[in-house]
Amino acid sequence: MKKIKKTVAVLAVGLGLFAYANPALAAVGDQGVDWSVYQGDQGRFGYAHDKFSISQIGGYNGSGIYWQSTYASQVQSSIAQGKRAHTYIWYQSVTNTTLAKNILDTMLAQVQTPKGSIVALDVEDGVANTDVILWSLQYIKDRGYTPLLYGYKSFLSNNLELGRISSKFGLWLGEYPDYNVTPVPNYNYFPSWDNIQIFQFTSAYVAGGLDGNVDLTGVTDSGYKSGNPSKPATETPAIAAGKEADKVKGSAKEVGMTVKVNFSSSIYATGEVIPDWVKGTSYQIIEKSGDKVLLDGIMSWLSVYNVETLDASTSGPTVNAGQTHVVQYGENLSIIAAKYGTTWQELSRINALSNPSIIYAGQTLSVTGGQSVATSGYCVVEYGDTLSGIAAQFGTTVERLVSANEISNPNMIYAGKVLNF
Incomplete structure (x- = not known):
């Protein structure tokens, strides 16, 4: 007061x-x-x-x-x-x-x-x-x-x-x-x-x-x-x-579910401060480890108790071939990707963006490029991981991981990096 x-x-x-x-x-x-x-x-x-x-x-x-x-x-x-x-x-x-x-x-x-x-x-x-x-x-x-x-x-x-x-x-x-x-x-x-x-x-x-x-x-x-x-x-x-639907409680939240970050959440699991723009926005869980989740477009671990489930469905939105999106003020590639069930890397690739961090209001983006935007999955690199170990764990190859993630040196990956496979 x-x-x-x-x-x-x-x-x-x-x-x-x-x-x-x-x-x-x-x-x-x-x-x-x-x-x-x-x-x-x-x-x-x-x-x-x-x-x-x-x-x-x-x-x-x-x-x-x-x-x-x-x-x-x-x-x-x-x-x-x-x-x-x-x-x-x-x-x-x-x-x-x-x-x-x-x-x-x-x-x-x-x-x-x-x-x-x-x-x-x-x-x-x-x-x-x-x-x-x-x-x-x-x-x-x-x-x-x-x-x-x-x-x-x-x-x-x-x-x-x-x-x-x-x-x-x-x-x-x-x-x-x-x-x-x-x-x-x-x-x-x-x-x-x-x-x-x-x-x-x-x-x-x-x-x-x-x-x-x-x-x-x-x-x-x-x-x-x-x-x-x-x-x-x-x-x-x-x-x-x-009132937002909270259909799934606590650690029952799983990969694929749509969630929003609670207003009361203050820090990521890494100790970094969560910016205000993250809170109240919808994201998809792309990785889960114990009681921590990783959200598409956020790329930093959160406690499952810091996110509220909006939709218990694991199916992403249907994307039609040739679909486009007009950028709105305040949007970034991560936010747009979450709306269409894709990744910011894929949006950057199909729109040939030289700098994925720079998009402008009114810009028209292709969200499909005439092909499926879905990737097979995601993996967050943990301390001690190697590309060969990750490839074996998820049934893929080192070559595919290098290509899908544009890795210049396969011997150098770092903990926390998100890999598509």
């Missing part, structure tokens, strides 16, 4: 009084994050165990209504990763119900999280009015969402009759002693008050900064049946977009 300078109150509260007050609720003790535009189109989680996100849709900054361009895609990303997505509205200097109704009608019409989910008002700056906040929270509740008031105890208690509000609606309060990386709540700095449902315990959840929150009451289950993001109370466009 947008932060302002704050005073930190040192108030010791026992963990047992809050964190597990209602163990019957599945989400009690779950941790999660909140996002604004600073976390980008897909947002970012701090840890694999995070269970929810709360994204800013936009709000009112004292002079006008504004939107966060990242809101819808952040909700999509969160749902795609199996997290419970929620919403908050920046609510600065909203001092009359006419203005409040205009803001809320505008925002609630575009909420992408399901009915029943949290819609919080972020009140941490400007002029605040107790009656207007109470009216606004009730207005959100009447429209089928779970209202919460977010802020810092010092600001809210100094500018509002906070007891009147907390007697009717839940609070989401932030308080922390410093800006050191804090992966778990420090309840010695808990901002003690009635009806606190979410505790934002740090703005440095991970190195580089990220808000970390803990659910104290199970409120982040709201809008999700049994806390399951795949079974929301209602469907929304963002949720529909975030």
Whole structure:
């Protein structure tokens, strides 16, 4: 969230009084994050165990209504990763119900999280009015969402009759002693008050900064049946977009299946950073080794748990002789090859490209060259492999491997190289 300078109150509260007050609720003790535009189109989680996100849709900054361009895609990303997505509205200097109704009608019409989910008002700056906040929270509740008031105890208690509000609606309060990386709540700095449902315990959840929150009451289950993001109370466009078929789980993924890289994946098995353009795009698994897979057009190993299956079929698309493709902005040969069940090497060969890395929007490429584009298979060279050993393993010859892969020196191949055979 947008932060302002704050005073930190040192108030010791026992963990047992809050964190597990209602163990019957599945989400009690779950941790999660909140996002604004600073976390980008897909947002970012701090840890694999995070269970929810709360994204800013936009709000009112004292002079006008504004939107966060990242809101819808952040909700999509969160749902795609199996997290419970929620919403908050920046609510600065909203001092009359006419203005409040205009803001809320505008925002609630575009909420992408399901009915029943949290819609919080972020009140941490400007002029605040107790009656207007109470009216606004009730207005959100009447429209089928779970209202919460977010802020810092010092600001809210100094500018509002906070007891009147907390007697009717839940609070989401932030308080922390410093800006050191804090992966778990420090309840010695808990901002003690009635009806606190979410505790934002740090703005440095991970190195580089990220808000970390803990659910104290199970409120982040709201809008999700049994806390399951795949079974929301209602469907929304963002949720529909975030749901991709995941027909094959874990290590059951096999060569030939079409997959997409999870938004939450950060590094390849080699330790290299996965670029953003890779995520959410469809690829075909061309090689599998244990719990690692190699994708056509990526050529770097990924964990099977970092990819989601889109289609359990192992058959590639049908390609007609003489078919062509017009290059679109942002495409490369690997992306185009994946669409047609071929390889970037084959596309480069049949189009006589002098530099496969350089293609331009509007360029027409042949995707068949009047012959089959399919190769017999792929092999990823491992440490200690030789061409003769690979040829024997896959029932081919050294000569064919040299020809198919344009190898200038058959005695020099390197680990990680992808060979067609």
